[in-house]
Amino acid sequence: MNHLNNLTIIEAHQRLIKKEFSAKDLVLACLDQIKKRNKDINAFLSVDNQFCLKQAEEADKKIAQGETKSFLIGIPIAIKDNILIDGFTCTAGSKILQNYQSPYDATVIKKLKKSGAIFLGKTNLDEFAMGGSTENSAFGPTKNPHNLKYVAGGSSGGSAAAVADQMCLGSLGSDTGGSIRQPAAFCGVVGLKPTYGRVSRYGLMAMASSLDQIGPITKTVDDAAILLKAIEGRDEKDSTGVDLKIKTELPNGLDLKKITIGLPKEYFVKGLDRKIKNIIDGVVEKLEKNGVKVKQISLPYSFYALACYYIIMPAEASTNLSRYDGIKYGLSKRDGKTLSDIYFDSRSHGFGEEVQRRIILGTYVLSAGYYDEYYLKAQKVRTLIKRDFKQVFEKEKIDFLLTPTTPTTAWQINEKINDSLSMYLADIYTVSVNLAGLPAMSLPVGNINGLPVGLQIIGDYFEENKILRIAKVIEQFNGDCPRK
């Protein structure tokens, strides 16, 4: 029964339904790994042994009764701690919500419960998903399983590290400017940000509502398809949801001779680690040898995406985070005399430094006198960034864009903690995808000095199935992903 936690979702499913082992065995293997490794890695903020063992028993009963259709029945997964699971604490990595109990299930959780998935616990993140290293968590950084001196990336660093270190079979993260793809790249796992509107955000703590999406982090491309299929679909509780014409399916072959990929020249310039460029070039060459057409293309406004993002994101975040006021729930400092004292004291004590920085920045760009200069301008530039992508997908008939996920591999813990702008620059290849609302995946394609490298595959709106198919082709070039 050893090392069942190392299995992929598909492998585990096939053996669960043959009754080679039980869901309980599988959960125990994961709990064992968490017990061994979490004190060093800090991927999980909370683990509920009793709850997940009870869920495992229920799954085993269902399997015994022949309920074996769902790929996720009896599969232990981890959930980023900004997504609500009824009865679980949900901290968002913040002191202000340290003791907050989720009063209901997020829509994605409801769906996963229906599919029979098991929740091991909640994973670490940068406070309110603000950051790219998980160092902004009030509960300590998550460390990279490939080298504990390095960051796991962020903000979904706990979810990525938990999958990379075999503590769970898959996980959910959320992605506002790269928060699924960047930690997936740093930890050597698969991370998929769906098209805006594909997955309901009801029960996800809002950061920047026009950018946020929930998505899967997994060991393989097939597993990403399975988790995405389980959580997608329109939900009346999220008005931005879209009726899906085509649901996600397991990737099943792709005629490479009919495929054209685009390489945006703006993504391969200075600032990109040469060794990462070489690895990406290697993947492109292999695709070309197999009949894929490769075109150099240009996304001229992508140069401005990061500046645009660092206006729109803090503006929306400062608005969303006004709800944490010490009145309705969460930390409440009540020593002062007036209502306004509660606001000031609770927020100043409860929010960490990065969150306060972004709230002030957002308040600044939204304020009278600066609104036109910053926020309105950024919204117009966002239109131009979107048009760039439209141009290449529709007019130039590009099927996918391939780029590096990040300009460098993971950095050392504390290396960038005092330099917020340099930390923000790590998002340079991922944010434009959120601004445009497109789907994109990070796929592990190599290692530099033992630290993983991610390839980003960007597809047209709602073309997740196509992304999964090409990702599977590339995954097979490389053999197994560089798992721990």
Added chain:
Amino acid sequence: MNISKEKIEHFAKLARLKLSPEQIKKYQRQLGGILNYVKQLKKIKTDNIEICSGGGDLRSVFRPDKSEDKRENENKKILEQVPEKQNRLIKVKKVL
């Protein structure tokens, strides 16, 4: 480029945050750096460009005008976490 101390204090007050003198100093420098970086957008001509306010192509979404099922259990759990209350009402301190 640093932002003035007064501006940081003003925006912190609007955001209901009380900052320490060290924090103010740090944010003067850091926010100055970020605003300096985002200024590059000024170079772009956007005279006749429409604004993009959402991730998708959003349209208004409607639902029938009727109340949802009562979710009493949820309500109970939400009210349990209120720091100070009187029956089902949330209690606050005096406003002025």
